[in-house]
Amino acid sequence: MPEIIAALDEKGANKLLDKAIADMDPLGDSGSGNLGPFVAGYSITATLTNGDVDLIPPDTIRIVDLRLDWSLDLSFGLDLGSILPEFCLPQVCVDIPCVGTVCTPEICVDWPTITIPVSFSDYLKATVDLQLAISLVGGQWKVEAVVLAVPNLQFGPTSAALLAAIGAAATPILLAVPFIGPFLAMAVDIILAIIAIAGVTGFLGPIITPFISGLRIGLYEQSQVFEVLPATSPVDPKVDIVIDVVKAEVQHNGLEDELVLTADISA
Amino acid sequence: MFDSLDSRALRRTDCYAQRFMKAGTYHYSVLPAFTDGIDRERPFTINVAEPKSQGEMTQHRVAVHFEKGAFSVDPKETVIAAGDLVLWYCPVAGARPFCIVGEKEFFASSRLVNECGYSHAFGLAGEYRWRDANGSDVHGVVQVRDPQFKDRSQFVLWRDKTLKKGTLVMIEGGKANPPSVEIITGQTVFFAIVKGTGISITDERLLTPPRTPETPEPGAAKR
Amino acid sequence: MSLTETEAVFASIHETALNDLLTAFFTDRPRYLVYGSPSFVPATTVAETSMPAIPFPGVPDGIQWRVTLGIPKVDLYKPTIPLPPELTLNPGQFSARLDVEICLNCRRLKIDPRPPRPGTAGRKDDKRGKDGPQPLSKVTCCKLSVFAVGHLEHVMAITGEDAIALAVDAVEIVDIQPDELESVVECLLFMILQAVLAEVRLPLRALRAGAFELIPVVGPLIEDDQIKMRGNV
Numbered sequence: 001m002p003e004i005i006a007a008l009d010e011k012g013a014n015k016l017l018d019k020a021i022a023d024m025d026p027l028g029d030s031g032s033g034n035l036g037p038f039v040a041g042y043s044i045t046a047t048l049t050n051g052d053v054d055l056i057p058p059d060t061i062r063i064v065d066l067r068l069d070w071s072l073d074l075s076f077g078l079d080l081g082s083i084l085p086e087f088c089l090p091q092v093c094v095d096i097p098c099v100g101t102v103c104t105p106e107i108c109v110d111w112p113t114i115t116i117p118v119s120f121s122d123y124l125k126a127t128v129d130l131q132l133a134i135s136l137v138g139g140q141w142k143v144e145a146v147v148l149a150v151p152n153l154q155f156g157p158t159s160a161a162l163l164a165a166i167g168a169a170a171t172p173i174l175l176a177v178p179f180i181g182p183f184l185a186m187a188v189d190i191i192l193a194i195i196a197i198a199g200v201t202g203f204l205g206p207i208i209t210p211f212i213s214g215l216r217i218g219l220y221e222q223s224q225v226f227e228v229l230p231a232t233s234p235v236d237p238k239v240d241i242v243i244d245v246v247k248a249e250v251q252h253n254g255l256e257d258e259l260v261l262t263a264d265i266s267a
Numbered sequence: 268m269f270d271s272l273d274s275r276a277l278r279r280t281d282c283y284a285q286r287f288m289k290a291g292t293y294h295y296s297v298l299p300a301f302t303d304g305i306d307r308e309r310p311f312t313i314n315v316a317e318p319k320s321q322g323e324m325t326q327h328r329v330a331v332h333f334e335k336g337a338f339s340v341d342p343k344e345t346v347i348a349a350g351d352l353v354l355w356y357c358p359v360a361g362a363r364p365f366c367i368v369g370e371k372e373f374f375a376s377s378r379l380v381n382e383c384g385y386s387h388a389f390g391l392a393g394e395y396r397w398r399d400a401n402g403s404d405v406h407g408v409v410q411v412r413d414p415q416f417k418d419r420s421q422f423v424l425w426r427d428k429t430l431k432k433g434t435l436v437m438i439e440g441g442k443a444n445p446p447s448v449e450i451i452t453g454q455t456v457f458f459a460i461v462k463g464t465g466i467s468i469t470d471e472r473l474l475t476p477p478r479t480p481e482t483p484e485p486g487a488a489k490r
Numbered sequence: 491m492s493l494t495e496t497e498a499v500f501a502s503i504h505e506t507a508l509n510d511l512l513t514a515f516f517t518d519r520p521r522y523l524v525y526g527s528p529s530f531v532p533a534t535t536v537a538e539t540s541m542p543a544i545p546f547p548g549v550p551d552g553i554q555w556r557v558t559l560g561i562p563k564v565d566l567y568k569p570t571i572p573l574p575p576e577l578t579l580n581p582g583q584f585s586a587r588l589d590v591e592i593c594l595n596c597r598r599l600k601i602d603p604r605p606p607r608p609g610t611a612g613r614k615d616d617k618r619g620k621d622g623p624q625p626l627s628k629v630t631c632c633k634l635s636v637f638a639v640g641h642l643e644h645v646m647a648i649t650g651e652d653a654i655a656l657a658v659d660a661v662e663i664v665d666i667q668p669d670e671l672e673s674v675v676e677c678l679l680f681m682i683l684q685a686v687l688a689e690v691r692l693p694l695r696a697l698r699a700g701a702f703e704l705i706p707v708v709g710p711l712i713e714d715d716q717i718k719m720r721g722n723v
Contacts, residue, residue, distance in 0.1 A: 003507035005493070005500070006701035008723070012498030015723040016702060089280070089388050092433040092455040096384070100324040102352060104282050104386050104433070104455060110360040178270055178280070178390025181413040181452040182425060222700040228514060228693065232648055235536050239518040241510060243699055256492035258500075263699040267513035 002247070002262035013259045014053040017063065017145075020217050021050045027211050036199030040076035046211050051125070055257035057250045059132045061145045066128050068211055071121040072162075074203075080111035080174075083190045084183055087111075109179050116191075118169040122158045126151045126212055132248045133216075136224060143220035143248045143261060150213040159200040166200075167192050220248070220261055241265045269393050272409070272470040274385040274458070275377040275400060276300035276364035277357065283367050284354040285374060286324070286382035287315040287347060293369055297331050297338035297355075300364035303377055309370055311340050318349035325351045333362035378465030379438075379458075385468050386433070386457040389450060400469040407436060407443035413452050425451065433457050438466065497707055497720040501698035505566040505584075505715050511697075515690055516561045522689055525682075526556035529595055529626050549599065554626070557682060560589035562638075564656070566712045576662045577639050582712050584656060586638045590679060593631035636679055637662045642710055642717065645691055653691040654710050654717065658684045694719065 008016055030043035051065035086108065093103040130145035167188050174180050174187050222243060229239040245264040250257060277283055277300070287293060294309035325348065330341045345353060355367055355376070367376040378401060379385060389395070392413040398406035414429070416422045430453045437444045439461040448456060458468050493500040503511075516523055520537050527543035529551070534540045543552030564586050565571040569579040571587055579585045640658040647653035661680040666672035697717060698704065709719040 001504060003504045003510075004697070004699045004701075005502045006698045006704075007493040007500040008702060009492065009494040009498050012494065012702070012723045015498070089453065089455070090427075090431045092386070092388075092431060092457075094433040094435045094457045094459075096435065096457075096459045097437075099286065099352070099382075099459070100326075102284055102326055102354065102384065102457065102459075104354070104388075104457075105328060105356050105358070107280055107356070107358070107388060109390075110279075176391075179453055180390075181392055182416065182422060220701050226696070226699060228511060228696040229647065229691075230649065235521060235534050237518055237536060239515050241514045241696070246699075251493075254492035256494065258493055260493065261701045263701070265507050265510050265699060267510045267517060 002245075003265055004263040005260065006262075007251075007253075007258045007260045009256050009258050010053055010055050013055055013061065014050070016219065016259075017053055017061070017217060018050045020219060021048050024048060024217070029207065029210070031207075033203045033207060034199075035074070035076055035203045036195035038076040038078065038195070040074045040203065042072060042074040042207065044070055044072045044207055046070040046208070048211075048215070051127070055250045055259055056129075057252050057257060059249050060148070061130045061132070061250070061259070062127065063130065064127045065125045066212070067123055067125050068208070069121070069123040070208060070211070071119075072207075073117070073119050075115055075117040077113055077115050078191065079113045080177065080180075080187065081113075083194065084111050084187055087179060087183070089179075112177060114173050114177065116166065116170045116173050118162075118166050120162050120165045122161060124153060124155070124158065124208070126153055128212060128215065130215070130217065132219075132250070134246055134248055136246070139224045141220070141222050141224055141243055141246045142218065143246065145217040145219055147213055147215045150209060153205070153209055153212065155201045155204050155208075156197075159197045159204065162200050162204070163192055163195065163197055166195065219259075220246070226265070241267060269395065269470065269472065270387075270389050270391045270411075271364075271473070272387055272389075272395050272397055272468065273364075273400075273473055274379060274387075274468040275366060277355075277366060277376060278364050279357055279360070279362065280388040280390065282354050282356045282384075282386040283376040284326075284352050284384040284386070285367075285369075285376075286350065286352045287313060288349055288382060290315045290317050290349050293371060293374055295367060295369040295374060297340055297365055298368055299338075300366050300377075303366050303368040303375065306368075309368070310343070312344045313353060313369075314344060314346045315351075316346065316348050327351060327353045329353055329355050331355055331357040331359075331362070331365060333357065333359045333365075338362075338365055372465075375465075377467060379460040379463050379467065380465050381460065381462050384457055384459045386455050387468075388455045389452060392452050396471045397468050398471050398474070399466040400474055401465055401467055403441055403464050403466055405438055405441050405443055405463070405466055406446070406471075408447040409456055410447070410449040411452055411454075412449065425453070430454060435459060437461060438463060495708075495720060498722050499702055499704045500718070500720050501694075501701070501704055502716040502718045503697040505564060505570075508564055508566065508692075508697075508717065511692055512564060512690065513561055515692070522686060523559040523561070524556070526593075527552065527554045529554035530556035530593065554595035556591075556593040558591040558593075559682075559686060562586040562588040562687070566715050566717065568715060570715070573637055573639070574662045574664050577637055577660060579639055583639055583641055583659070584712055586640070586656070586658075588636055588638075590634045590636050590682075591631055592634070593629050595626050595628065596630045597627040634663050634666075634675070634679075636683070637664075638680075638683055640687075642712060644706070644710060647691040647693045649693065652694045652706065654694065654697070655689075655691050656687040658687060 027046040032041045049067040051063045054062040088108040129148045133146045231238040248261045293313040373380040389411045392411045395409040433455045521539045524538035531538045531540040545552045638661045643655045643657045645655045705721045707721040
């Protein structure tokens with residue numbers, strides 16, 4: 001029989017994960033990814049909120065509707081010359097009184113390369129299965145819930161919204177390009193058509209999925225040398241025990257599924 | 268954001284035109300904008316022959332090139348008749364703003380004197396209040412409006428017809444006529460200086476605020 | 491039946507682990523097992539606790555004494571360790587067994603031939619001499635096996651957290667004659683054990699090795715060789 005037993009029912013497990021997830025450091029990443037044919041640099045921050053916990057013997061914790069709120073800054077460069085037709089101002093002639101007709105030459109416009117910065121925030125929900133993982137590393141016992149498999153994350157509505165945000169972000173940048181006015185709507189349409197929803201999904205997936213697939217939720221962490229009482233005076237030093245073994249599983253006891261953590265100790 | 272309207276710094280959508288009324292040889296240089304007081308070399312030439320007997324004014328074009336950080340012209344020597352007009356322009360993408368500087372005082376794009384002109388094709392909508400950066404009172408307004416295309420045919424009309432129509436502003440006796448013009452994005456305004464004191468056509472947003480008697484000169488000691 | 495029953499959290503510690511905790515406490519803080527007057531324990535250290543001598547008229551520096559306790563071995567209901575017939579381990583109780591050594595410094599006193607000075611009767615003459623406590627001259631000791639039964643008290647630890655202490659209800663020493671002497675010694679050790687074990691306050695956190703949070707609603711109580719608690723997160 002294990003020497004120490006601690007157990008949580010599903011209600012208790014829900015509260016444990018509420019706190020464990022809320023206490024996690026904010027998630028973040030930066031790098032570059034493919035946004036359709038463009039390469040976009042990005043930085044992203046994300047936070048998780050617990051969903052509903054279902055304990056499944058022997059060692060699975062299922063979180064239904066785990067929510068990931070994320071905020072993304074991305075920017076990509078675009079050579080307008082590659083998407084807009086060549087445009088030349090025609091020869092312009094004016095009649096100057098007492099002088100005659102003066103004409104300017106045809107002047108062709110160079111479409112510049114522009115950088116489009118986009119800021120966008122959204123969230124997604126997913127149901128994830130996590131497995132209990134126990135480790136003793138560097139004198140620390142840890143019990144974590146680790147994602148079992150990458151869930152199928154749905155990006156459809158988010159991709160559409162981000163594509164619209166790209167269009168909205170492109171507009172003021174384009175407006176600063178001389179002679180773009182008459183081509184503005186065309187330019188935005190072309191940009192969005194080139195990237196398309198598939199491009200946005202292809203960009204978001206590799207960035208956001210790791211936040212879920214790499215999720216490790218700490219359920220228990222204690223030093224193997226466990227302090228029972230701290231030192232309180234020079235003649236009352238601290239009192240320690242050693243946690244020799246830690247185990248964790250999900251058990252079905254009576255009518256309840258319970259998260260059970262056990263330990264053996266020595267003086 | 269606004270278009271850079273400044274005859275002192277010629278760009279790809281600008282032209283400078285000068286009429287030569289007297290026969291002679293006029294040496295000049297093409298320099299980076301605002302450096303006309305530095306370089307004394309005048310390697311290029313306008314050779315003006317006697318006027319044609321009953322000739323109309325003939326326009327000659329000189330293309331300005333920019334390569335390896337230096338300007339050159341094509342042709343280096345232009346032969347014209349008195350009364351003809353020479354128009355300089357730069358078709359090179361990425362060229363620095365430049366100015367045309369002649370030996371004679373009347374012959375300079377940064378100070379427009381007599382029988383000369385400056386044209387600018389406007390690429391961005393907005394209100395452009397221009398005045399003379401060299402201090403005279405001549406000024407005016409160009410209102411640029413973006414076209415609203417309901418269909419492709421309107422776009423084609425703009426591209427093939429509207430853009431070909433230029434607008435003329437005559438400057439004489441310190442006044443612009445008309446003082447205010449309205450155009451569509453992409454169109455060109457030609458400023459023709461009949462007689463001037465050496466003026467520029469400069470967007471007032473590019474200029475520092477005008478000095479008043481109360482504003483001390485920079486570096487002046489306080490009384 | 492589930493572990494948590496109607497609550498959200500359950501925690502239990504088996505008597506084996508409880509004894510490990512007690513061993514750890516008394517090993518790291520041995521002074522809670524050794525108490526003595528200045529001739530035996532000149533000053534309190536990690537290893538021993540200094541106590542005043544027993545003052546008695548005519549005994550300079552008082553009667554010097556020392557009590558040494560062994561680490562108690564605790565048995566939680568249901569009973570595993572046999573008890574003397576005078577003690578019964580009831581549901582919800584613990585029993586404990588430990589060795590105790592009592593020592594006295596039985597020194598011969600020198601009778602002062604001079605008459606006592608008037609007004610000195612009853613005056614305390616156990617003041618320490620300027621040379622420190624009396625050296626030990628004739629230490630006389632006895633060892634006893636002590637059994638006790640008791641219950642848990644829910645207390646606060648010095649850290650301010652919830653804790654348990656072992657409260658002694660009765661003590662039995664086997665085979666001291668006459669019975670009245672046994673009763674006196676049992677009384678002495680009853681008070682000593684109550685006081686010592688009241689100082690051993692084990693945080694509930696330690697009883698569950700730091701796992702989860704638990705605000706007790708049921709317990710801590712003794713059942714099935716364990717201390718059990720149920721409550722909320």
